[in-house]
Amino acid sequence: MPNYSTDLKRANRPKVAERLAGAGHRRVAPLELAQWLEQKLPDIREQWARRIRESGLGQGEPWDRIIDGFTTMLVELLPPLMGPMRAEVRPIWDRCAELFGAIAAQRGLAAGEVIEELQVLRELVIRELYRDPPMGGQVPLSLREILQLNRSIDRAVTHGSVGHTDALFFQLFEKGEAKDPVSPTDLADEVLNQLSVIRSEFGSTVGKLVTTGQESTKAH
Numbered sequence: 001m002p003n004y005s006t007d008l009k010r011a012n013r014p015k016v017a018e019r020l021a022g023a024g025h026r027r028v029a030p031l032e033l034a035q036w037l038e039q040k041l042p043d044i045r046e047q048w049a050r051r052i053r054e055s056g057l058g059q060g061e062p063w064d065r066i067i068d069g070f071t072t073m074l075v076e077l078l079p080p081l082m083g084p085m086r087a088e089v090r091p092i093w094d095r096c097a098e099l100f101g102a103i104a105a106q107r108g109l110a111a112g113e114v115i116e117e118l119q120v121l122r123e124l125v126i127r128e129l130y131r132d133p134p135m136g137g138q139v140p141l142s143l144r145e146i147l148q149l150n151r152s153i154d155r156a157v158t159h160g161s162v163g164h165t166d167a168l169f170f171q172l173f174e175k176g177e178a179k180d181p182v183s184p185t186d187l188a189d190e191v192l193n194q195l196s197v198i199r200s201e202f203g204s205t206v207g208k209l210v211t212t213g214q215e216s217t218k219a220h
Helices: 004-024 030-054 063-077 086-106 111-131 143-174 184-212
Strands: none
Touching: 030 063, 030 111, 030 143, 063 086, 063 184, 086 111, 086 143, 086 184, 111 143
């Protein structure tokens, strides 16, 4: 007499194996990582701003306003860099990082100190990835997305250094000119105005791409 129960189990083995193999290959998707970053933004931004202030350079008003403006804007731009619109957001990210570096020169930072401040952002994000990973850690992270995240912060470091170098270059050539020094308060107002322009450009770019359905799918 045939054993239908045994035959059924044998017939189902390939399907079960397929499901298990599929589950094993599941990785956190780019948009899932971006959503995770969105949830972590307030805490990461607060920690980053505090770490910069603790360095002792450019403390108090109006420097605190400048630091808050930059940390808010850069952290806000990070999640879209992990999604399908990263090619369009990348130039805005680069420009913001260059401005960060240029103003760091006004704050009295050396080139290495600019790099250290931007590297703190990487440290905080990686720490959160291990402390409270996306999907509760039940789904592994994709190496590709981790590399993409690191490349984005690498770009910020590079462009921050460029902005710092350019600022020092122009300061060197302006030393012999008779110019009224810019007060820290006026500098803060100008910086926040430029960040407002960058934020408007970012909102316009993202809004236009979403409404027209032209999100980029470029991998790099």
